[in-house]
Amino acid sequence: MLDWVNTILQGVLLGGLYAMFAAGLSLIFGVMRLVNIAHGDLIVLAAYVALVTTEALGIGPLPAIVVVVPVMALIGYGLQRGLLNFTLGDDILPPLLVTFGLSIIIQNGLLEIFTADSRKLQAGPIEIASIHLPGGIALGTLPVIQFLVAVAVIGALQLLLYRTALGRSFRAVSDDQPVAQLMGINNRHIFALAMAISLAVVAVAGVLLAVRSNFDPAIGPARLIFGFEAVIMGGLASLWGTLAGGILLGVAQTMGARIDPGWQILAGHLVFLLVLAIRPSGMFARPGQ
């Protein structure tokens, strides 16, 4: 019994990471209806940027976030203005194909530079520290920090969207592009800012991923799929929904892994398909959407 409680708690903490994969995806889908196939590979790219940063500056992975976030945000702004803005339109094929191409380019570029070797970032003694809860449950300090960071990031995104002028512009271009433009909003700049923020979230997620587990250039697509599953299960266009979706996915995976290690990922996918079958609009979609 206690084992299962522990498993579920681990799943919840893991879900925080998935929610961060999902938040970046959800933000750009909400603002410009773009589904970024390279999202997972950008997470892995952020992990490698963190690797280079920690090695070059001799700092730990958590301080390295201060460097990785602006680097990824700049890449996001440039990518959107220089490439992805030209793919937006009624046809879904151009953004899909271009980001698919980007995915292949990033994967093979990383493979060329860093080889296929598995890497991991070392965070020091904090990695083995744990927090003891009543009832004999112990939670790793690092997973708890990761979860809190995820909640903070999603809370910050929520505030940004609903309490700031920039957030108002995001919602305006999302609702009606031509009218937003008439109101003096530079859509291309707004889209690029949205991508920059998406990749800033990706940067945090990438660093946390790199501390948590091994990574290599080929693991991006699976991260994209996890993020996507969390978005759909949470219900499109709801940020707190993506957190719930991420947690559901994390719990499904840790419970699957408890039954049989080979079932970890499969259990997550099956729960996703189940949600799709019974509640295609997501578990937490707002009514009327």
Added chain:
Amino acid sequence: MNGAMRTVRVGSAGPAHRLVFALLAAVVLGLAAAPYWADRDGIRLLGEFFAYAALASLWNLLAGYAGLVSVGQQAFVGLGGYVMVTLAIFVGVNPLFAIPVAGLAAGVIAVPVASLTFRLRGAYFAIGTWVVAEVFRLLCAQIGALGGGSGASLPARVVLGIAHDRAMREAITYWVALALMLAVLGVIVLLLRSRFGLALTAIRDNELAARSNGVEVGRVKLLVYVLVAAATGMVGAWIFLQKLRVSPDSAFDVNDWTALVIFMTVIGGIGSVEGPIIGTVIFFIMRESLSDLGSVYLMILGLVAIGVMLRAPRGLWGAVAARTGWQVIPLRRLLRLE
């Protein structure tokens, strides 16, 4: 009235098409005779080319005409391979006969897959199909009798069942690939020339307009999805018959069976019958000349696909056709006065 009655005829082939057909027939005959003029490597390469040309043409029908942009077609390639190997190992069926069974299985399974993934719109549909392919891969890795994660090989007795001597077996395998590709292309052309094809072309050009003119868009899409899945399953069965072994990672590989196929289709020209074939030719030329570069070659391919998508969204063939009005396979209906 000057008394001269004029008949108007609707046809699709122009006078130049007789020559084109004669040329195509000559090419097909030449290809059929390949086991007599090409070496072993050449035959293998041509067989692989036929398989990719069929996959690209099928993906084009799905995405270019029915608007179903799937990135999960590896689900059916892998399924076809696994059904073929299972039948060959456990039932002792000749793998050649297992190919149509694999197609049938893929078509049947495509129905529930469609009922789930069709709930997702646009690009989310694309990733949904990918999840399904991942589920198939992980499930196949759980089947101990088929080697789990490391996969299974076709046993020697099964391979010898095709033909005892190796050259003959390779020739038969090659002819099957040629026949499969020709059948896929033939069915696609017949489909597009039929009433159903008219509905499909209408959906390609404007889904809303097609719907308002009475095209049952949902049914047409489902039918295309299932048909393409069945044919993709047959091609998949052939691919792993040639490889003589199947494993979850190779059978359900998103890069090999979907990313490359999409790049070929887009580079050649999506939304035309000729485009995917031309794209496959370009891909094979690139691969054979750049494969020494390793992963850099895949980066170049990705860049070329992005460049084509941005500069010429209808691909190379689309750009040529827009300038010249050419069509090798007559699909457009032309009015002619006689």
